[in-house]
Amino acid sequence: MTDQTPALLAAERRAHVLASLERDGAVRVAQLMDELGVAPVTLRRDLAQMEREGLLVRVHGGAVPTAGSLDDMDSAAVATAARAGSIAMLVPSLTFYYPTVVRGAEAEATRHGMPVVVRGASYELQDERPVLERLAHTEGVRGLVLAPNTDTPHAQDVVQWLAECGLPSVLVERDAVLLPEGSPVENVTTDHALGAVLAARHLASLGHRRVGLIIARDSPTSRKIAAGWHAACAELGLTPADQFETSLPPRTSPDFSSVVDSTLDAALSNGVTAILVHSDPEAMAFVDLALNRGISVPGDLSVVAYDDEVAEIFTPPLTAVAPPRHEVGRAAVDLVIRRLEDPTRPVHRVVLNPTLNVRGSTAPPRGA
Numbered sequence: 284m285t286d287q288t289p290a291l292l293a294a295e296r297r298a299h300v301l302a303s304l305e306r307d308g309a310v311r312v313a314q315l316m317d318e319l320g321v322a323p324v325t326l327r328r329d330l331a332q333m334e335r336e337g338l339l340v341r342v343h344g345g346a347v348p349t350a351g352s353l354d355d356m357d358s359a360a361v362a363t364a365a366r367a368g369s370i371a372m373l374v375p376s377l378t379f380y381y382p383t384v385v386r387g388a389e390a391e392a393t394r395h396g397m398p399v400v401v402r403g404a405s406y407e408l409q410d411e412r413p414v415l416e417r418l419a420h421t422e423g424v425r426g427l428v429l430a431p432n433t434d435t436p437h438a439q440d441v442v443q444w445l446a447e448c449g450l451p452s453v454l455v456e457r458d459a460v461l462l463p464e465g466s467p468v469e470n471v472t473t474d475h476a477l478g479a480v481l482a483a484r485h486l487a488s489l490g491h492r493r494v495g496l497i498i499a500r501d502s503p504t505s506r507k508i509a510a511g512w513h514a515a516c517a518e519l520g521l522t523p524a525d526q527f528e529t530s531l532p533p534r535t536s537p538d539f540s541s542v543v544d545s546t547l548d549a550a551l552s553n554g555v556t557a558i559l560v561h562s563d564p565e566a567m568a569f570v571d572l573a574l575n576r577g578i579s580v581p582g583d584l585s586v587v588a589y590d591d592e593v594a595e596i597f598t599p600p601l602t603a604v605a606p607p608r609h610e611v612g613r614a615a616v617d618l619v620i621r622r623l624e625d626p627t628r629p630v631h632r633v634v635l636n637p638t639l640n641v642r643g644s645t646a647p648p649r650g651a
Contacts, residue, residue, distance in 0.1 A: 387612025
Protein backbone atom coordinates (compact mmCIF):
# COMPACT_ATOMS: atom_id res chain seq x y z
CA MET A 284 0.00 0.00 0.00
CA THR A 285 2.82 2.34 0.85
CA ASP A 286 4.42 1.79 -2.55
CA GLN A 287 1.20 2.85 -4.29
CA THR A 288 0.76 6.11 -2.39
CA PRO A 289 3.19 8.28 -4.45
CA ALA A 290 1.58 7.11 -7.70
CA LEU A 291 -1.86 7.86 -6.33
CA LEU A 292 -0.80 11.31 -5.24
CA ALA A 293 0.80 11.97 -8.63
CA ALA A 294 -2.43 10.97 -10.36
CA GLU A 295 -4.40 13.32 -8.13
CA ARG A 296 -2.00 16.16 -8.91
CA ARG A 297 -2.32 15.49 -12.64
CA ALA A 298 -6.09 15.56 -12.41
CA HIS A 299 -5.97 18.81 -10.46
CA VAL A 300 -3.63 20.44 -13.01
CA LEU A 301 -5.81 19.40 -15.95
CA ALA A 302 -8.95 20.67 -14.22
CA SER A 303 -7.26 24.00 -13.47
CA LEU A 304 -6.11 24.34 -17.09
CA GLU A 305 -9.62 23.72 -18.34
CA ARG A 306 -11.10 26.19 -15.85
CA ASP A 307 -8.52 29.02 -15.94
CA GLY A 308 -6.59 28.57 -19.17
CA ALA A 309 -3.27 28.52 -17.30
CA VAL A 310 -1.69 27.28 -14.08
CA ARG A 311 1.07 28.76 -11.95
CA VAL A 312 3.56 26.77 -9.90
CA ALA A 313 3.07 29.13 -6.94
CA GLN A 314 -0.70 28.65 -7.12
CA LEU A 315 -0.36 24.86 -7.32
CA MET A 316 2.05 24.85 -4.36
CA ASP A 317 -0.65 26.49 -2.22
CA GLU A 318 -3.43 24.26 -3.52
CA LEU A 319 -1.60 20.91 -3.38
CA GLY A 320 0.91 21.51 -0.60
CA VAL A 321 3.89 20.07 -2.46
CA ALA A 322 7.36 21.37 -3.26
CA PRO A 323 8.00 23.34 -6.46
CA VAL A 324 10.49 20.72 -7.68
CA THR A 325 7.75 18.08 -7.50
CA LEU A 326 5.33 20.25 -9.45
CA ARG A 327 7.91 21.06 -12.10
CA ARG A 328 8.61 17.34 -12.49
CA ASP A 329 4.88 16.69 -12.89
CA LEU A 330 4.52 19.45 -15.47
CA ALA A 331 7.55 18.20 -17.39
CA GLN A 332 6.08 14.70 -17.59
CA MET A 333 2.68 16.03 -18.67
CA GLU A 334 4.39 18.13 -21.34
CA ARG A 335 6.15 15.02 -22.67
CA GLU A 336 2.74 13.36 -22.89
CA GLY A 337 1.35 16.29 -24.89
CA LEU A 338 -1.09 17.38 -22.18
CA LEU A 339 0.25 20.91 -21.68
CA VAL A 340 3.00 23.37 -22.60
CA ARG A 341 5.34 24.63 -19.88
CA VAL A 342 5.94 28.39 -19.69
CA HIS A 343 7.82 30.58 -17.22
CA GLY A 344 6.27 30.00 -13.80
CA GLY A 345 3.66 27.48 -14.87
CA ALA A 346 1.92 25.90 -17.84
CA VAL A 347 -0.81 26.43 -20.44
CA PRO A 348 -2.86 23.96 -22.47
CA THR A 349 -1.50 22.62 -25.72
CA ALA A 350 -2.36 24.62 -28.84
CA GLY A 351 -5.22 22.26 -29.71
CA SER A 352 -6.73 22.65 -26.28
CA LEU A 353 -6.51 26.42 -26.45
CA ASP A 354 -8.28 26.44 -29.80
CA ASP A 355 -11.25 24.70 -28.22
CA MET A 356 -11.57 27.29 -25.47
CA ASP A 357 -13.39 30.60 -25.55
CA SER A 358 -10.53 33.14 -25.89
CA ALA A 359 -12.59 35.83 -24.16
CA ALA A 360 -13.11 33.50 -21.21
CA VAL A 361 -9.38 32.82 -21.03
CA ALA A 362 -8.61 36.56 -21.07
CA THR A 363 -11.19 37.26 -18.37
CA ALA A 364 -9.84 34.49 -16.18
CA ALA A 365 -6.29 35.72 -16.68
CA ARG A 366 -7.17 39.26 -15.60
CA ALA A 367 -9.04 38.25 -12.46
CA GLY A 368 -7.23 39.51 -9.39
CA SER A 369 -4.79 42.33 -8.73
CA ILE A 370 -1.28 43.48 -9.62
CA ALA A 371 1.33 44.08 -6.91
CA MET A 372 3.84 46.89 -7.27
CA LEU A 373 7.06 47.51 -5.32
CA VAL A 374 8.93 50.79 -5.83
CA PRO A 375 11.95 52.29 -4.03
CA SER A 376 10.25 55.61 -3.25
CA LEU A 377 6.70 56.82 -2.69
CA THR A 378 7.74 60.46 -2.54
CA PHE A 379 9.83 61.15 -5.66
CA TYR A 380 9.77 59.98 -9.28
CA TYR A 381 7.78 56.80 -8.69
CA PRO A 382 4.40 58.27 -7.61
CA THR A 383 3.76 59.22 -11.24
CA VAL A 384 4.87 55.74 -12.36
CA VAL A 385 2.38 54.27 -9.87
CA ARG A 386 -0.43 56.52 -11.14
CA GLY A 387 0.25 55.34 -14.69
CA ALA A 388 0.15 51.72 -13.54
CA GLU A 389 -3.09 52.29 -11.67
CA ALA A 390 -4.69 53.98 -14.67
CA GLU A 391 -3.92 51.04 -16.95
CA ALA A 392 -4.94 48.45 -14.36
CA THR A 393 -8.23 50.25 -13.73
CA ARG A 394 -8.93 50.13 -17.45
CA HIS A 395 -8.83 46.35 -17.16
CA GLY A 396 -10.76 46.18 -13.89
CA MET A 397 -7.73 45.24 -11.79
CA PRO A 398 -6.59 47.04 -8.62
CA VAL A 399 -2.91 47.70 -7.86
CA VAL A 400 -1.42 46.83 -4.46
CA VAL A 401 1.45 49.29 -3.89
CA ARG A 402 4.32 49.01 -1.43
CA GLY A 403 7.37 51.22 -1.02
CA ALA A 404 10.83 49.89 -0.20
CA SER A 405 13.86 52.17 -0.08
CA TYR A 406 17.13 52.59 -1.92
CA GLU A 407 18.88 51.48 1.28
CA LEU A 408 17.00 48.16 1.55
CA GLN A 409 19.51 45.38 0.88
CA ASP A 410 17.09 42.50 0.26
CA GLU A 411 13.57 43.03 -1.09
CA ARG A 412 12.59 39.35 -0.97
CA PRO A 413 10.63 39.51 2.32
CA VAL A 414 8.54 42.41 0.98
CA LEU A 415 8.07 40.68 -2.37
CA GLU A 416 7.03 37.43 -0.70
CA ARG A 417 4.36 39.23 1.31
CA LEU A 418 3.11 40.92 -1.85
CA ALA A 419 3.12 37.70 -3.86
CA HIS A 420 1.07 35.94 -1.20
CA THR A 421 -1.48 38.74 -0.95
CA GLU A 422 -4.81 37.22 -1.91
CA GLY A 423 -5.64 37.70 -5.57
CA VAL A 424 -2.24 38.98 -6.75
CA ARG A 425 -1.63 37.73 -10.32
CA GLY A 426 1.45 39.71 -11.38
CA LEU A 427 4.31 41.91 -10.17
CA VAL A 428 5.68 45.29 -11.26
CA LEU A 429 8.87 46.22 -9.43
CA ALA A 430 11.99 48.38 -9.38
CA PRO A 431 14.45 46.34 -7.30
CA ASN A 432 17.78 47.55 -6.01
CA THR A 433 20.28 46.03 -8.45
CA ASP A 434 23.43 47.12 -6.58
CA THR A 435 23.22 44.95 -3.45
CA PRO A 436 24.74 41.57 -2.55
CA HIS A 437 21.20 40.11 -2.71
CA ALA A 438 20.36 41.35 -6.21
CA GLN A 439 20.85 37.91 -7.77
CA ASP A 440 18.80 36.35 -4.96
CA VAL A 441 15.90 38.58 -5.98
CA VAL A 442 16.33 37.42 -9.58
CA GLN A 443 16.24 33.81 -8.40
CA TRP A 444 13.10 34.55 -6.42
CA LEU A 445 11.44 36.03 -9.50
CA ALA A 446 12.26 32.85 -11.41
CA GLU A 447 10.60 30.70 -8.76
CA CYS A 448 7.62 32.81 -7.68
CA GLY A 449 5.42 31.76 -10.60
CA LEU A 450 4.03 35.25 -11.19
CA PRO A 451 4.52 37.32 -14.35
CA SER A 452 7.06 40.01 -13.39
CA VAL A 453 7.96 43.29 -15.10
CA LEU A 454 10.84 45.53 -14.04
CA VAL A 455 10.43 49.31 -14.29
CA GLU A 456 13.41 51.61 -14.84
CA ARG A 457 15.73 48.64 -14.41
CA ASP A 458 17.59 46.73 -17.09
CA ALA A 459 16.24 43.32 -17.99
CA VAL A 460 18.08 40.63 -16.08
CA LEU A 461 18.59 37.00 -17.04
CA LEU A 462 16.69 34.42 -15.05
CA PRO A 463 18.63 31.29 -14.03
CA GLU A 464 17.31 29.38 -17.05
CA GLY A 465 18.59 32.13 -19.33
CA SER A 466 15.44 34.00 -20.31
CA PRO A 467 15.25 37.74 -19.54
CA VAL A 468 12.67 39.34 -17.28
CA GLU A 469 10.37 41.73 -19.11
CA ASN A 470 11.00 45.39 -18.43
CA VAL A 471 10.00 48.96 -19.25
CA THR A 472 12.70 51.62 -19.13
CA THR A 473 13.31 55.20 -20.15
CA ASP A 474 16.16 55.80 -22.59
CA HIS A 475 18.09 57.88 -20.06
CA ALA A 476 21.15 57.99 -22.31
CA LEU A 477 19.01 59.77 -24.89
CA GLY A 478 17.86 62.18 -22.19
CA ALA A 479 21.46 63.24 -21.60
CA VAL A 480 21.98 63.57 -25.35
CA LEU A 481 18.97 65.90 -25.60
CA ALA A 482 20.37 68.08 -22.80
CA ALA A 483 23.87 68.25 -24.30
CA ARG A 484 22.57 69.10 -27.76
CA HIS A 485 20.35 71.83 -26.32
CA LEU A 486 23.24 73.45 -24.47
CA ALA A 487 25.47 73.22 -27.54
CA SER A 488 22.75 74.82 -29.68
CA LEU A 489 22.85 77.81 -27.33
CA GLY A 490 26.61 78.13 -27.86
CA HIS A 491 27.95 76.48 -24.69
CA ARG A 492 31.33 74.80 -25.18
CA ARG A 493 32.40 74.36 -21.55
CA VAL A 494 29.83 72.08 -19.95
CA GLY A 495 29.45 70.03 -16.80
CA LEU A 496 27.66 66.84 -15.77
CA ILE A 497 26.71 66.33 -12.13
CA ILE A 498 25.09 63.00 -11.33
CA ALA A 499 23.71 61.26 -8.25
CA ARG A 500 26.34 58.91 -6.88
CA ASP A 501 24.06 56.03 -5.89
CA SER A 502 21.36 56.15 -8.56
CA PRO A 503 21.05 53.24 -11.03
CA THR A 504 20.12 55.85 -13.65
CA SER A 505 23.40 57.75 -13.38
CA ARG A 506 25.45 55.32 -15.47
CA LYS A 507 23.06 55.65 -18.39
CA ILE A 508 22.99 59.44 -18.14
CA ALA A 509 26.79 59.53 -18.10
CA ALA A 510 27.02 57.20 -21.11
CA GLY A 511 24.65 59.37 -23.13
CA TRP A 512 26.44 62.55 -22.08
CA HIS A 513 29.84 61.21 -23.13
CA ALA A 514 28.46 60.09 -26.50
CA ALA A 515 26.82 63.46 -27.10
CA CYS A 516 29.94 65.42 -26.18
CA ALA A 517 31.97 63.33 -28.63
CA GLU A 518 29.33 63.92 -31.31
CA LEU A 519 29.46 67.67 -30.64
CA GLY A 520 33.25 67.80 -30.80
CA LEU A 521 33.73 68.62 -27.13
CA THR A 522 37.05 67.35 -25.81
CA PRO A 523 37.60 66.06 -22.25
CA ALA A 524 39.19 69.44 -21.49
CA ASP A 525 35.85 71.08 -22.35
CA GLN A 526 33.97 68.96 -19.84
CA PHE A 527 33.58 68.86 -16.08
CA GLU A 528 32.07 65.81 -14.38
CA THR A 529 31.46 64.75 -10.81
CA SER A 530 28.94 62.97 -8.59
CA LEU A 531 27.05 63.96 -5.47
CA PRO A 532 26.30 62.04 -2.27
CA PRO A 533 22.65 61.46 -1.29
CA ARG A 534 20.74 64.58 -0.23
CA THR A 535 20.42 63.06 3.24
CA SER A 536 24.20 62.91 3.60
CA PRO A 537 25.58 65.37 6.18
CA ASP A 538 28.18 66.63 3.70
CA PHE A 539 25.72 67.19 0.83
CA SER A 540 25.68 71.00 1.13
CA SER A 541 29.45 71.29 1.41
CA VAL A 542 29.91 69.02 -1.64
CA VAL A 543 27.49 71.18 -3.66
CA ASP A 544 29.45 74.26 -2.60
CA SER A 545 32.84 72.81 -3.57
CA THR A 546 31.42 71.37 -6.81
CA LEU A 547 30.12 74.77 -7.91
CA ASP A 548 33.54 76.28 -7.16
CA ALA A 549 35.28 73.60 -9.21
CA ALA A 550 32.89 73.95 -12.15
CA LEU A 551 33.25 77.73 -12.32
CA SER A 552 37.03 77.57 -11.94
CA ASN A 553 37.06 75.27 -14.98
CA GLY A 554 35.19 77.87 -17.02
CA VAL A 555 31.95 75.89 -17.14
CA THR A 556 28.97 77.92 -18.39
CA ALA A 557 26.29 75.20 -18.36
CA ILE A 558 25.55 72.08 -16.30
CA LEU A 559 23.23 69.07 -16.42
CA VAL A 560 22.29 67.99 -12.90
CA HIS A 561 20.58 64.77 -11.85
CA SER A 562 18.03 65.22 -10.38
CA ASP A 563 15.63 68.15 -9.75
CA PRO A 564 16.38 68.78 -6.05
CA GLU A 565 20.12 68.69 -6.70
CA ALA A 566 19.71 71.12 -9.61
CA MET A 567 17.70 73.43 -7.36
CA ALA A 568 20.46 73.30 -4.75
CA PHE A 569 22.99 74.52 -7.33
CA VAL A 570 20.70 77.30 -8.55
CA ASP A 571 20.02 78.44 -4.98
CA LEU A 572 23.72 78.51 -4.16
CA ALA A 573 24.60 80.35 -7.38
CA LEU A 574 21.94 83.00 -6.85
CA ASN A 575 23.00 83.48 -3.22
CA ARG A 576 26.52 84.16 -4.49
CA GLY A 577 25.27 86.70 -7.00
CA ILE A 578 25.78 84.37 -9.98
CA SER A 579 23.02 84.84 -12.54
CA VAL A 580 21.03 81.81 -13.74
CA PRO A 581 20.92 81.56 -16.71
CA GLY A 582 23.06 84.64 -17.46
CA ASP A 583 26.28 83.32 -15.91
CA LEU A 584 25.35 79.65 -15.60
CA SER A 585 22.75 77.63 -17.49
CA VAL A 586 21.26 74.70 -15.59
CA VAL A 587 19.38 71.68 -16.93
CA ALA A 588 17.69 69.37 -14.40
CA TYR A 589 17.09 65.68 -14.95
CA ASP A 590 13.70 64.13 -14.00
CA ASP A 591 11.34 67.13 -14.31
CA GLU A 592 9.46 66.12 -11.20
CA VAL A 593 9.25 69.62 -9.70
CA ALA A 594 11.52 71.64 -12.01
CA GLU A 595 8.67 73.64 -13.52
CA ILE A 596 7.51 75.16 -10.23
CA PHE A 597 10.96 76.46 -9.23
CA THR A 598 12.14 80.05 -9.78
CA PRO A 599 13.45 80.32 -12.38
CA PRO A 600 11.55 77.42 -13.95
CA LEU A 601 14.19 74.84 -14.80
CA THR A 602 14.82 73.45 -18.24
CA ALA A 603 14.57 69.72 -17.63
CA VAL A 604 14.74 66.28 -19.17
CA ALA A 605 11.40 64.56 -18.52
CA PRO A 606 11.20 60.75 -18.48
CA PRO A 607 7.68 59.53 -19.42
CA ARG A 608 6.98 58.29 -15.90
CA HIS A 609 3.22 57.86 -16.29
CA GLU A 610 3.68 55.92 -19.52
CA VAL A 611 6.34 53.71 -17.91
CA GLY A 612 3.82 52.56 -15.31
CA ARG A 613 1.08 52.12 -17.88
CA ALA A 614 3.29 50.05 -20.18
CA ALA A 615 4.47 47.82 -17.31
CA VAL A 616 0.93 46.87 -16.35
CA ASP A 617 0.08 46.32 -20.00
CA LEU A 618 2.94 43.79 -20.20
CA VAL A 619 1.70 41.96 -17.10
CA ILE A 620 -1.85 41.72 -18.45
CA ARG A 621 -0.71 40.55 -21.87
CA ARG A 622 1.48 37.92 -20.23
CA LEU A 623 -1.46 36.69 -18.18
CA GLU A 624 -3.60 36.43 -21.29
CA ASP A 625 -0.88 34.71 -23.35
CA PRO A 626 1.89 33.10 -21.26
CA THR A 627 3.64 31.86 -24.43
CA ARG A 628 4.18 35.28 -26.03
CA PRO A 629 7.79 36.42 -26.62
CA VAL A 630 9.59 38.28 -23.85
CA HIS A 631 9.18 42.04 -24.34
CA ARG A 632 11.62 44.80 -23.43
CA VAL A 633 10.11 48.27 -23.84
CA VAL A 634 12.24 51.43 -24.08
CA LEU A 635 10.50 54.82 -24.01
CA ASN A 636 12.00 58.16 -25.04
CA PRO A 637 12.22 61.13 -22.66
CA THR A 638 11.56 64.71 -23.73
CA LEU A 639 13.36 68.00 -23.06
CA ASN A 640 11.24 70.83 -21.66
CA VAL A 641 13.01 74.15 -22.28
CA ARG A 642 12.25 76.80 -19.64
CA GLY A 643 13.96 79.75 -18.01
CA SER A 644 17.20 78.28 -16.63
CA THR A 645 19.10 77.99 -19.92
CA ALA A 646 20.30 80.72 -22.28
CA PRO A 647 23.33 81.49 -24.49
CA PRO A 648 26.56 82.15 -22.56
CA ARG A 649 27.56 85.75 -22.05
CA GLY A 650 29.30 87.16 -25.09
CA ALA A 651 27.97 84.47 -27.42
